Amino acid sequence: MTDLASRPDVAVIDVHNPANGRTVGTVPIHSAETVAARARELRVAQPEWEAMGPRGRKRWLLAFQEWVLDNAERLADVLQSETGKTRAEASAEPTCVADSLNYWSGHAERFLADERPASLNPLTITKKLTTAYRPYPVVGVITPWNFPFVMPGMDVIPALAAGAAVLLKPSEVTPLSAVEFARGWAEVGAPPVLAVCTGLGETGAALIDNVDYLQFTGSTATGRKVAVACAERLLPFSLELGGKDPAVVLADADLERAANGIAWGGLFNSGQVCVSVERVYVEAPVYDAFVSRLAQTVSGLRQGEDDRGYRFDVGALATAAQRDIVARHVDSAVAAGARVLTGGKPTGVGTFFEPTVLVDVDHSMACMTEETFGPTLPVMKVADEDEAVRLANDSPYGLSATVWTADLERGERIARRLDAGAVNINDAMSNVFSYAVPMGGWKNSGVGARYGGAAGVLKYCRPQAITTPRMPTPKKELIWYPVSRRRSRFAFGMVRAAAARGRRRLG
Structure with missing residues (x-):
């Protein structure tokens, strides 16, 4: 592919590694x-x-x-x-x-x-x-x-x-x-x-x-x-x-699993997943304990340019523009009163941005309302389940969501109240690996779905309807030309008798 660059008659795209800026290949720009x-x-x-x-x-x-x-x-x-x-x-x-x-x-x-x-x-x-x-x-x-x-x-x-x-x-x-x-x-x-x-x-x-x-x-x-x-x-x-997927953490949740799952669900691929966890709502009784666990988990992640050795947990963002969007969301949140518990800035190398946990956030902030598509986890305290559902649904997006609770029946009940195409209970992104269920967004998150068996x-x-006679056919059907009162009344009388109820069946 790289020899294309030497041909002035062929328009090309140079492909770069965002972790270090090096050119790694070239592809042509195909014409109409x-x-x-x-x-x-x-x-x-x-x-x-x-x-x-x-x-x-x-x-x-x-x-x-x-x-x-x-x-x-x-x-x-x-x-x-x-x-x-x-x-x-x-x-x-x-x-x-x-x-x-x-x-x-x-x-x-x-x-x-x-x-x-x-x-x-x-x-x-x-x-x-x-x-x-x-x-x-x-x-x-x-x-x-x-x-x-x-x-x-x-x-x-x-x-x-x-x-x-x-x-x-x-x-x-x-x-x-x-x-x-x-x-x-x-x-x-x-x-x-x-x-x-x-x-x-x-x-x-x-x-x-x-x-x-x-x-x-x-x-x-x-x-x-x-x-x-x-x-x-x-x-x-x-x-x-796009998506702005919420996570709802209830007071009875296994907080260790919730923190681990939300960290992975929000930071996998540096948060560049349509179904990434992008905002977290936690019931007040466990809020402090949860954010402490989450910050500890996220602060321990290894970030860097990887080789074949599986040395790092979080990689680079795909483009400098994406890194800048993440920085804008974090900086504007902090300027409006949010606090960074861990991370919060670019590393200064390539397009890397530190895995970040934000608290003291609200829906006036872009980090809670606009798609970030980066390694950030803003966390908001809520009074109860109803407030969590209301805030989770307060979004133009509806791709997926997660609910964390020890009561699976309650989790399913809440799932049915959330405006999202998929809801994972006590898990994150598991529907992506399940071809038998649909993967599609509601509201501004899409039209139609993939998967779904x-x-x-x-x-x-394209569905095609085919009708074939089951038995030898007459020369003429009852409702064909020329129109006959007797044949028409007989044919549609049968339909009426089958479809209508009570005395109306008799015409």
């Missing part, structure tokens, strides 16, 4: 013409891929899984080079993709099977009803910079399992992992139904112009623009957008 050409090539290859059926596609998905596992260490190297992640976080991505390949390839046949609903209408009782699922020919997937290998795994794989071809556009900040993703698909000899286009916003816009369905993951602001572009084409889409594959399909 290139995007359109790749979409046309995918359309040519897709019918054969669909015709293979789920069993035929499973073979290639599992071959790709073997490639991912065989190349996991090298993939982790690439991930670290362009994201500044720790080794543990980078190593998790290929493993999660392998798990995703196993799930969708193993369940697609059952999920995509024709459905045979019963007919309850007298006019169609002689028909066999079938719902078949046909994939969108070309699915477009636009992925963000925070998980550059696992995000394609979350969205590309179920689309391929459904029988679609996929055109992938990764973030310009971290495109190298997506290039490796496509390289692996090609290296196992799989059919040419996966292509990558790298570039900036114009490349993404061209992708929207050339696909039949779009899955987008990114900020709410960009998601709104994407939705408008899709609406102009009447293009179906699914959006996973069968729904995770069927979202990439």
Whole structure:
């Protein structure tokens, strides 16, 4: 890839390691013409891929899984080079993709099977009803910079399992992992139904112009623009957008587990997770004890540029701009009266920002209302469960939430009061690893969802209704032309008798 830089006729993106600023690779900026050409090539290859059926596609998905596992260490190297992640976080991505390949390839046949609903209408009782699922020919997937290998795994794989071809556009900040993703698909000899286009916003816009369905993951602001572009084409889409996920810690919670879980749930990937814990509400009786435990846990985390040795817990932020957002949220909170218990500033190296715990915060502060997407944990004292729920719901976002309590029944009751697409009780982010349940946001956090068992594959399909006679057919149906009073009254009288109640059934 790096030889592209020597070609003046090719516009390129230099990819940098945010932990140290070094250039680690180069990718081309693909033009609208290139995007359109790749979409046309995918359309040519897709019918054969669909015709293979789920069993035929499973073979290639599992071959790709073997490639991912065989190349996991090298993939982790690439991930670290362009994201500044720790080794543990980078190593998790290929493993999660392998798990995703196993799930969708193993369940697609059952999920995509024709459905045979019963007919309850007298006019169609002689028909066999079938719902078949046909994939969108070309699915477009636009992925963000925070998980550059696992995000394609979350969205590309179920689309391929459904029988679609996929055109992938990764973030310009971290495109190298997506290039490796496509390289692996090609290296196992799989059919040419996966292509990558790298570039900036114009490349993404061209992708929207050339696909039949779009899955987008990114900020709410960009998601709104994407939705408008899709609406102009009447293009179906699914959006996973921003979050400001609350944690509710009740007085009966296991405080040690809550502190450990919230620290991990808020600081994993330096807090750059859509479902990161970004604000914490703690019942007054245990507030002091909880914040003490949390600050102790966070202050003990190891931060730095990692190698293959798993030496650090928290890595760098993906961009200097993201680091500056985190600094602004912390500084403005402190200026408004918040206190820093640990962390609170950039380290002065690369894009690292110290893992931070803030207290004495409220909803007048950006750290509690705007998406931070960084290693901060602002904690607020609440009087009781009702105040915690009210404040947790006082947000334009609704991606996920966590509840910490010893009473699981109470935890589920509170979960049903929270305005969020997912609620984890006594855990953080566990729904992300559960393909059988949907992962989608409410309010400004998105439209639609990924995962959800069968729904995770069927979202990439168009349902098709097929009616077939169950028995020999007459030359003419009762309600066909020419209109007859006797036949019409008889036909719709049967419908009325089946549908109405009491005397009204008799007409």
